[in-house]
Amino acid sequence: MYEELGYKVFNLGSSGQSPIQTEVLLNRYLDKLNPKLIIYEVSPKVFASDGIESATDIIANGELDYYSFDMAINLMHLKILNTLIFRIYSEVFYKKTQIPLSIDEPKRTYIKGGFVQVDLKEYNPLKRIGNWRKKEMNKKQVEAFENIVTMAKNREIKLSLVQVPFTKEEYLQYDNQSFNEFISKYGSYYDFNQIELLTDKKYFRDNLHLNTEGVLVFNKQIIKQFKLADEQIKY
Template sequence: MTDIKRLTLNIAIFLPFAIIIYFAMVIIAAHFPESFMKQNLKYIPGPMGDMFYRTNEARITKDVDILFLGSSHAYRGFDTRIFKIKGYKTFNLGSSSQTPLQTNVLLNRYLEQLNPKLVIFEVSPLIMNSDGIESTLDLIKNDKNDIYTFTNLIDFSNASTFNTAIYGFYMDLFKNYKPITDSIRLSNDLYISGGFVQRDMSYYKAEIIDKQAININPIQIDMLDKIIERLKKKDIKLILLQTPITKSLYNSYTDIYKFDSIMNSKAEYYNFNKIVDLNDSIHFYDSDHMNQNGVEVFDKEIMKLLMVNGLN
């Protein structure tokens, strides 16, 4: 046997053991806060978040009229109860800081089953500039991990997300995948069956927000294009929209028109900051999230949009 063949054989024998040992070290390190590996492991202990209940429901939900996608603007902005009253079967698959990278993962897992007639995809300047790591970590903890967990990691040269994914697979063994049928209290939030999260009523206090330019991550734009093409091939109608934010935040963007122009070039797009006139101190609880007052006004405008598109 040549030296090269012997080396190849030794690597082939050793590699599986090395992988097992590394995985074991990550899992053990998670239980020791002061360990050197814990610094590169971002799995947050404690109760599951709203996304856990949302994905549990998604697994048993089929054939919806409307699927909502996007960040917290989506799951805090589209009240599935309001749409139900009007006869729409909807599901809200928004998640914290969700970027197109995570949207793609969720579509891989749930699009076929949810089988929507219409997708309403919330997009915002901050999210389109994000690297997506925060949202990836949220999915690792709160969704059931699979092959798409690791395909998503290809977009990150980040040890913490990889280690967190390893620990996430381990923690999946202890999750109770029992969907809820009503609502559940999560601190200051009420998770509503269907994916919406209602915030306890509070009001935004005005503040001065420094001017900021909008930068868009090319990786996110590329993935958005792939999602748009995917939905086209399935003949699923898509609407991109920007949900209302406070005027103090909206006016801080120096080049919002550029963002609007890019989104308009991609698909049917609506900037609801230009469509609905909300009051910062009445309709919001922080600078970029509506309280229930704002949600109800906003969703009524969405109903009008659906009627215009012949989706009533």
């Protein structure tokens, strides 16, 4: 949809990614990518995250550099340290620059540009673990996020913050009023959960993820919100 409008788009996200990992990736690649616009996904759950899941992913599969070691020391978690040690071992003894991810799973296809397509038609709710409403924001995540905002500002890159659609039940698990007030202080922010159309479960494969049809509807809303297309173009 974006290519048809003349835009080049890349998704720099990974599973469970928090601001700490986003800062690492931007430190590595922002100057190379040099985007005109960054659309940054934010949510209360992400800011309460410890970032362990994504840190192990990025250390195992990304570049092994200063930022990998800095993140591991900053988070100081046994699982992350074990992943870093194993990655160093692989580099030294097997000369591997990357430990491959298993993308070729049933009903999952990697699409060039940073997108994994999941071919699931029916809605399957995720079982919730714990109560995220009681979790406070992780100070390390807030600090990393503020660094990202400064990074974009210093490079004069437009940064737009969005909260992507969740199911209505999921969205109501959080104090979104307080979160929206907090995040709005950092710049342009839009909560797409305010669009009633996108709360319908027919657009979701589970509580947190849109299905293919939902992605198409969401893209139309992104294009409309950020005025990426002439109003005469019908999407």
